[in-house]
Amino acid sequence: MTTTEAIITRSIDARGMACPGPLLNLIGAIRGGQVGDVFEVISSDAGSRTDIPAWTAKAKHELVSVIEEDGYARFIVRKAR
Amino acid sequence: MPARVVVLGGGVGGTLVANLLKKELKADATVTVVDATGMHLYQPGFLYVALDQANALWLTRDERTLLRRDVELVVEKATKIDPLAQTVALERGAPIPYDYLVLATGSRLDREAVPGYDGAHDFYSLDGSLRLREELRRFKGGRVLVGVAGIPYKCPPAPVEFVLMLDEYLRRRGIREKSSVTLLSPLNRAFTIESASKLVQPIFDRQGVGLQTFFNVESVDTRTGTVTSIEGEEAEYDLLVLVPPHRGSPVIETSGLGGQGGWIPTNRETLQHNAHERIFAIGDATDLPISKSGSTAHFEAPVVASRIASLVRGTAPKTAYQGRVMCFLETGGGRATSLRFDYAHPPVPPQPSRLWHWAKWAFNRAYWITVPQGRVG
Numbered sequence: 001m002t003t004t005e006a007i008i009t010r011s012i013d014a015r016g017m018a019c020p021g022p023l024l025n026l027i028g029a030i031r032g033g034q035v036g037d038v039f040e041v042i043s044s045d046a047g048s049r050t051d052i053p054a055w056t057a058k059a060k061h062e063l064v065s066v067i068e069e070d071g072y073a074r075f076i077v078r079k080a081r
Numbered sequence: 082m083p084a085r086v087v088v089l090g091g092g093v094g095g096t097l098v099a100n101l102l103k104k105e106l107k108a109d110a111t112v113t114v115v116d117a118t119g120m121h122l123y124q125p126g127f128l129y130v131a132l133d134q135a136n137a138l139w140l141t142r143d144e145r146t147l148l149r150r151d152v153e154l155v156v157e158k159a160t161k162i163d164p165l166a167q168t169v170a171l172e173r174g175a176p177i178p179y180d181y182l183v184l185a186t187g188s189r190l191d192r193e194a195v196p197g198y199d200g201a202h203d204f205y206s207l208d209g210s211l212r213l214r215e216e217l218r219r220f221k222g223g224r225v226l227v228g229v230a231g232i233p234y235k236c237p238p239a240p241v242e243f244v245l246m247l248d249e250y251l252r253r254r255g256i257r258e259k260s261s262v263t264l265l266s267p268l269n270r271a272f273t274i275e276s277a278s279k280l281v282q283p284i285f286d287r288q289g290v291g292l293q294t295f296f297n298v299e300s301v302d303t304r305t306g307t308v309t310s311i312e313g314e315e316a317e318y319d320l321l322v323l324v325p326p327h328r329g330s331p332v333i334e335t336s337g338l339g340g341q342g343g344w345i346p347t348n349r350e351t352l353q354h355n356a357h358e359r360i361f362a363i364g365d366a367t368d369l370p371i372s373k374s375g376s377t378a379h380f381e382a383p384v385v386a387s388r389i390a391s392l393v394r395g396t397a398p399k400t401a402y403q404g405r406v407m408c409f410l411e412t413g414g415g416r417a418t419s420l421r422f423d424y425a426h427p428p429v430p431p432q433p434s435r436l437w438h439w440a441k442w443a444f445n446r447a448y449w450i451t452v453p454q455g456r457v458g
Contacts, residue, residue, distance in 0.1 A: 016424030028232030
């Protein structure tokens with residue numbers, strides 16, 4: 001386990017789940033979380049690479065990292081406010 | 082001695098899993114459904130009631146009439162589940178012991194979670210739909226906002242369907258020109274599935290339906306008629322329609338079986354509780370990042386029934402849930418499209434047509450004699 005994984009509050013594996021989709025799941029997790037919580041969303045949807053950073057910036061949360069894996073990506077987001 | 086299977090919840094998932102299990106196991110199991118009301122509600126009909134297209138009487142049936150005669154129905158509120166003692170406590174009667182438990186406890190609306198929610202209408206309950214129908218009958222034109230006040234929520238396409246059908250309703254009433262209709266989308270497009278969003282965007286443009294993106298409703302100020310988003314923006318309304326926040330069932334939270342939001346931590350293929358192998362979860366109640374819809378429950382039910390039957394008989398499980406979901410999406414003007422997908426296959430929605438609208442309507446009408454008995458799959 002890496003340091004990044006050790007601090008994750010909750011991980012959501014949304015691979016292959018077209019509806020409601022990775023971003024909607026992330027928004028739901030952030031809405032229900034506490035400031036400082038860190039969420040990981042695992043997505044195989046190519047659109048997430050633009051959608052998730054765009055919403056995170058708009059809603060003023062912190063995109064900690066995007067980790068590219070084979071056929072999917074892991075988005076680590078901290079609830080900032 | 083027959084295995085004791087208890088199903089909590091008499092919605093589409095609970096009813097179907099109970100019927101399928103009893104049909105499969107016959108004398109090898111007793112199957113008991115525990116439901117707080119004993120009335121089965123067809124929730125996809127709320128949309129049509131709110132928009133004055135259907136009578137509310139069509140939406141309810143006595144749960145007893147939907148269950149096989151050899152499935153027992155207990156009309157009682159379950160108050161606590163003890164996974165170690167393998168019992169379900171009831172509000173009035175004696176606790177019910179189980180060998181296998183299916184949690185089909187659904188979701189509940191948590192309107193209090195949004196400040197000022199009482200200034201909004203919704204089509205997510207029968208009462209809410211009837212109130213909205215009355216409000217729309219009185220409506221003389223103005224700014225209508227339709228938004229989402231919590232995630233997850235049932236039937237992700239519903240707000241898109243609602244705005245397009247509302248556009249049609251206001252035209253029929255002759256007050257569309259005195260009104261604006263805007264969808265406050267939680268995302269950066271009209272709908273979560275990009276291919277479906279591309280199909281509906283031209284309809285929004287043609288019908289003059291507004292779209293405000295990345296607007297997740299946080300609070301409502303009924304005094305000023307303003308709604309505020311968690312992204313920090315505001316919008317003004319004369320009539321506000323919001324999808325209420327949803328939570329898991331109280332019995333799940335009271336029993337310590339839920340995670341964030343009261344949703345049950347569930348294995349995405351076996352549909353077993355992540356911490357209790359004798360407990361299965363189905364439909365809205367799970368924490369799976371998948372649609373909360375009757376369709377999801379419908380396709381999960383045969384998997385749960387088959388896996389419990391295998392456990393009772395001591396045989397290897399034959400099926401796993403592959404994420405299958407199928408639903409319709411009304412696009413207004415008597416047209417609809419359909420969405421079919423699973424974990425491995427993303428949806429490829431067809432162009433909206435009258436055919437899919439009639440398919441949805443036929444499904445709605447045939448629901449009572451097909452779905453609870455497992456006649457469609």
